[in-house]
Amino acid sequence: MAQASEHARKRLKSLMKRLGAGDRAAFPEVYEATKVKLFGICLRILRDRSEAEDALQDVYATLLKSADRYDPERASPISWLATLARNRAIDRARKGGVRANAAPIGEADMLPDGVPLADEQLIDGERDARVHGCIETLSENQRRPIRDAFFGGRTYDEIARAENVPPGTMRSRIRRGLMRLRDCMEDGE
CATH class of the missing domain: 1.10.10.10 (Winged helix-like DNA-binding domain superfamily/Winged helix DNA-binding domain)
Incomplete structure (x- = not known):
């Protein structure tokens, strides 16, 4: 079982490298390998299934645009993706609160960017x-x-x-x- 987990980690790292190099064919496998964990992260933060699904969609859209930013020397693929999911869910939660209590446009430069x-x-x-x-x-x-x-x-x-x-x-x-x-x-x- 430990060998299977190690194999899965190596496989995901390989897929992330391929995706970062522009190989879009790796995306469906990355999605299948990570969707449950990343959805769980989004759901825990947002506590709403629909919002979590939307956040997860944002995560994968961001991944497609920025997979080349993943550095296997700095983090495991799942840690990097989990951080991305966490940040997207938090951004979504903040936006939900900001809509109701929107700040005046002049204060926009003082709002955090979420990065x-x-x-x-x-x-x-x-x-x-x-x-x-x-x-x-x-x-x-x-x-x-x-x-x-x-x-x-x-x-x-x-x-x-x-x-x-x-x-x-x-x-x-x-x-x-x-x-x-x-x-x-x-x-x-």
């Missing part, structure tokens, strides 16, 4: 590296399901079936793994 600052991007990259480092400290029977659930977009029940264990057992493994992951992340701060 993360360089230091925020650096912090996100460091946090991403710390998360992956902490995941490596987990036991294999916790690490694999957490990766499948949070990076692979699989449900706990799907993972339980694949691992041939009861769903309750899988939930417990993942919960214990997430608690250890949280402890590791807090130790690193």
